[in-house]
Amino acid sequence: MNLKKYIAFSAVVTSLVLHSCQRGPNDPGTEFAPNMYVSTAYEPYSMVKDSTNKINPYGINLREPAQGTVARRNYKTTYKDASTGEEYDLGLMVYRTHPDSLEEAAKTLKNPLKITKQVIAEGKVLYEYFCQHCHGAEGKGDGKVGQKYGGVANLTGGQIAKANGGHIFHVITHGKGRMWPHGSQMNALERWKIVSYVHVLQGQINPDGTPVVKEEEKKEEKKEETKK
Amino acid sequence: MKRLKKTASKILNLLRIVFVSKKTPIIFVLLKEPIFSIEKMYANNFTSMHNKTFTRYILAIATCWVLLCSNTLTAQNAGKADAAKGKDLYAQNCATCHKIHSNATGPALKDVSQRRTEAWLIKWIRNSQSVIKSGDPIAVKLYNEWNQTAMNSFPDFTDQDIKNILAYIDEESKKEPVKATATAQTGGGATTAAATDGGYTNIILGALAAILLVILAVLLVLTSLLTKLLKQRDDLDEADKEIVESKFDLAKILGSKAFIGTVAGIVFLVIAKAGIDKVMDIGMQIGYAPTQPIPFSHKLHVGKYEIACQYCHTTVMKAKSAGIPSANICMNCHNAIKTGSPNMQKIYSYIENNQPIPWVRVHNLPDLAYFNHSQHTVAGQIACEQCHGEIKEMEVVQQRSPLTMGWCIDCHRQTLVSYTTKDADGKDVLNPYYEKLLAFHKSKGKTKFKVEDMGGLECSKCHY
Numbered sequence: 221m222n223l224k225k226y227i228a229f230s231a232v233v234t235s236l237v238l239h240s241c242q243r244g245p246n247d248p249g250t251e252f253a254p255n256m257y258v259s260t261a262y263e264p265y266s267m268v269k270d271s272t273n274k275i276n277p278y279g280i281n282l283r284e285p286a287q288g289t290v291a292r293r294n295y296k297t298t299y300k301d302a303s304t305g306e307e308y309d310l311g312l313m314v315y316r317t318h319p320d321s322l323e324e325a326a327k328t329l330k331n332p333l334k335i336t337k338q339v340i341a342e343g344k345v346l347y348e349y350f351c352q353h354c355h356g357a358e359g360k361g362d363g364k365v366g367q368k369y370g371g372v373a374n375l376t377g378g379q380i381a382k383a384n385g386g387h388i389f390h391v392i393t394h395g396k397g398r399m400w401p402h403g404s405q406m407n408a409l410e411r412w413k414i415v416s417y418v419h420v421l422q423g424q425i426n427p428d429g430t431p432v433v434k435e436e437e438k439k440e441e442k443k444e445e446t447k448k
Numbered sequence: 449m450k451r452l453k454k455t456a457s458k459i460l461n462l463l464r465i466v467f468v469s470k471k472t473p474i475i476f477v478l479l480k481e482p483i484f485s486i487e488k489m490y491a492n493n494f495t496s497m498h499n500k501t502f503t504r505y506i507l508a509i510a511t512c513w514v515l516l517c518s519n520t521l522t523a524q525n526a527g528k529a530d531a532a533k534g535k536d537l538y539a540q541n542c543a544t545c546h547k548i549h550s551n552a553t554g555p556a557l558k559d560v561s562q563r564r565t566e567a568w569l570i571k572w573i574r575n576s577q578s579v580i581k582s583g584d585p586i587a588v589k590l591y592n593e594w595n596q597t598a599m600n601s602f603p604d605f606t607d608q609d610i611k612n613i614l615a616y617i618d619e620e621s622k623k624e625p626v627k628a629t630a631t632a633q634t635g636g637g638a639t640t641a642a643a644t645d646g647g648y649t650n651i652i653l654g655a656l657a658a659i660l661l662v663i664l665a666v667l668l669v670l671t672s673l674l675t676k677l678l679k680q681r682d683d684l685d686e687a688d689k690e691i692v693e694s695k696f697d698l699a700k701i702l703g704s705k706a707f708i709g710t711v712a713g714i715v716f717l718v719i720a721k722a723g724i725d726k727v728m729d730i731g732m733q734i735g736y737a738p739t740q741p742i743p744f745s746h747k748l749h750v751g752k753y754e755i756a757c758q759y760c761h762t763t764v765m766k767a768k769s770a771g772i773p774s775a776n777i778c779m780n781c782h783n784a785i786k787t788g789s790p791n792m793q794k795i796y797s798y799i800e801n802n803q804p805i806p807w808v809r810v811h812n813l814p815d816l817a818y819f820n821h822s823q824h825t826v827a828g829q830i831a832c833e834q835c836h837g838e839i840k841e842m843e844v845v846q847q848r849s850p851l852t853m854g855w856c857i858d859c860h861r862q863t864l865v866s867y868t869t870k871d872a873d874g875k876d877v878l879n880p881y882y883e884k885l886l887a888f889h890k891s892k893g894k895t896k897f898k899v900e901d902m903g904g905l906e907c908s909k910c911h912y
Contacts, residue, residue: 228708231715243729245737245844248812252731257814265769265809280804303872337872349758361544364753369784371552377540379600397545398552400780405762 290314291407299409303338313408319394319401322387329386333409335416336429343417346410350402351418359421371398381422388415529608534616537609541602548617549625554599555590558621561614570610575601731814737846738808742791751840757832764832768820772807775799810845811836817853818910828899829866860904865897 243249251257259266262273262281272279300307310332317325333339348357354366359375366372373380383391390396392411393403406414419425426432545554560569564586572579572587576599579587591598678684678692701707749755757764760777764770775795786792798805813819824830833839837848849855867882878886889897903909 224708225702228711228715231719232711234719243735245735245846246739248733248736248738250730256816257812259815263815265772266812266815278804278806302869341870341872341874349756353753353755353759365755365781368753369781370547370550371543371545373544374540378544379541379602380544398784400776400783402780404774404776405759 297332297409299333301334301336301338303336306334308334310409313412315389315393315408317390317393322390322394322396325390326384326387329389331385331389331412331415333412333416335419335425337427339413339416340420340425340427340429343413343415343420346406346414347417350406351414354399359418369398373397373399375418375421376423381424383422385412385415385419388418529611529615531612531615531619533609534612534614537605537613538616542613545599548620554594557617559618560621561618566611566614569614570607572599573602573605573610573613575603577601732850732852733812733847734850735846736810737844738810739844740808741806742794743844746839746842746845757839764821765825766822768822770821775805810847811851813851816911817856818912827866828863856910857905860899863899865899865902867897 264282266281273281276283295312297310297313298307299310313332315329317329352363354361354363354369354372355375356362356366360377361372361374363372375381389411391399392406392414393401395401403411416425420427423432542557546552546557548557550556564572568579568584568586576587580591580598675692678688684692750757760773761770762773762777775798778795779799782792782795795805824835825832835849837846839845865882867879867886868876869879871877885902886897889901894901898904
């Protein structure tokens with residue numbers, strides 16, 4: 221074999237080897253200008269190899285807020301209802317209810333929202349995000365996760381169907397029985413919206429936001445009218 | 449059937465007592481005068497013979513009716529507890545905390561009526577707290593065994609309701625728990641289906657290869673046969689003879705200029721492509737699918753169990769970052785599901801040591817570009833899948849979009865601004881925020897209102 225053949229052969233081999241070199245799933249590839257890519261200040265959730273945060277434990281950039289911190293957004297608690305155009309104050313929505321105070325919460329906590337179609341529509345979206353996979357689309361406790369998890373409450377049956385807003389709010393926040401607390405996943409306003417929608421599922425409130433009048437009450441009303 | 453026969457004979461007896469004892473048989477009366485003639489009744493001023501018959505007739509029917517009703521009523525009361533009714537009550541009130549065959553929030557209810565007396569159960573279900581307070585040893589023991597979790601009271605239940613529920617539980621206790629085997633079977637079915645699916649293409653490829661080999665063999669046989677035949681002939685000229693007697697010389701072919709030229713050309717092209725690819729790849733992370741400390745499957749959680757993205761990525765609708773869930777969100781379900789799996793144990797140990805789970809970030813946008821999730825999900829109304837791909841089918845999450853500036857700009861140039869919002873009835877209404885902007889845009893004679901028309905291509909929107 222002459223030199224030409226050697227060169228040709230080695231060229232073929234190297235090209236094939238080079239071509240088969242693809243980066244694996246764990247390799248993010250080459251960065252063009254790392255000093256422009258990586259923030260000098262610590263950014264939440266940023267992951268940079270070899271330059272992890274040396275001050276915080278475990279190299280994380282986020283730290284827990286000091287005990288008792290109240291988020292700024294909780295000082296401006298107004299709600300603007302898009303369907304009526306009304307904007308009203310919800311009061312300071314900071315709740316420091318104790319996990320064991322379910323009965324007290326059911327008595328004292330009141331839904332600060334005026335339940336309208338809009339509130340219910342917003343509550344429905346949130347219900348789909350946070351509740352549906354366990355409690356099911358109709359609140360029967362038959363969601364796909366619920367079936368696997370077991371012991372999921374049927375919101376429309378038995379005593380739970382009669383539960384008031386404060387009760388439901390407390391259960392979402394701190395959990396009850398088999399359900400674990402979900403307070404960390406949504407703020408108070410969102411929880412009250414969900415409460416409003418759950419009332420619709422329970423049949424306590426009509427889908428248009430008006431309270432359901434039971435037949436007995438209707439009869440009583442009629443009687444009163446006839447008396448007048 | 450027996451009950452039917454009984455009621456029928458009862459009615460017959462009754463009719464005999466009421467009518468046959470009278471001198472004029474009822475049929476005869478009916479034939480003589482129509483008894484339901486009200487005019488006649490008025491005319492006779494309710495005193496005539498016919499009217500008396502009529503009253504008696506009505507009485508007879510009423511008695512029959514009462515007898516019939518009482519018959520069904522007694523059947524209901526004295527009959528067995530109704531498991532079908534119990535099933536509904538159970539589903540609405542008990543299934544929240546109890547399972548038949550396994551412990552849940554409360555103990556498993558299998559054969560509960562054999563463990564406890566009916567009277568005790570009725571007391572307990574009506575008001576468990578009062579039974580505990582009365583110092584009942586079974587109740588106190590149960591209460592302490594279950595971490596002093598009080599069972600809900602059901603004061604509205606009648607005795608019959610509770611009996612119905614117990615009947616349903618008895619019925620269910622006899623059945624074997626079948627769930628586990630069923631899921632195992634479906635799981636197996638799925639894997640075999642997947643295997644055959646992959647094997648199918650392999651079989652087709654194999655068949656094609658076999659056909660090609662057969663064709664090659666046939667061609668070789670044909671050429672050898674033809675050369676043999678041609679060699680026997682004498683009337684061939686020089687050129688033809690040369691072809692027939694030519695031999696396959698590998699060295700000659702390899703050494704030929706044409707061959708070396710082609711190979712060199714191919715090699716050059718391949719190297720050039722690889723080089724360009726490598727250069728173009730710089731700063732591109734598309735396809736990045738890092739191994740996570742816990743092999744969390746989006747395919748299972750999002751695809752199979754239909755958990756919304758927002759359940760775990762809680763801030764995606766209201767903040768810059770979508771958020772990585774902390775372990776307490778995992779625990780909302782995994783305090784009960786798959787608690788024995790080694791990966792679950794890993795999460796438990798992270799929680800016990802108060803450590804963060806070292807998830808590897810998949811989508812890294814350089815610091816020089818600003819991106820806000822809530823802007824795109826709420827104002828832009830873009831679905832997660834548009835940028836993140838079919839997360840529902842990903843066992844390991846992979847970056848599907850290039851996340852380059854060109855990709856951003858492309859979308860901003862094409863996407864129409866969603867200037868409507870859904871109102872409470874689900875109808876599209878104009879978002880008042882865009883009112884003036886849209887009017888101005890239309891006054892300029894433009895029709896389509898795209899993101900680029902409201903500053904979507906401004907440098908300082910993302911780079912500042």
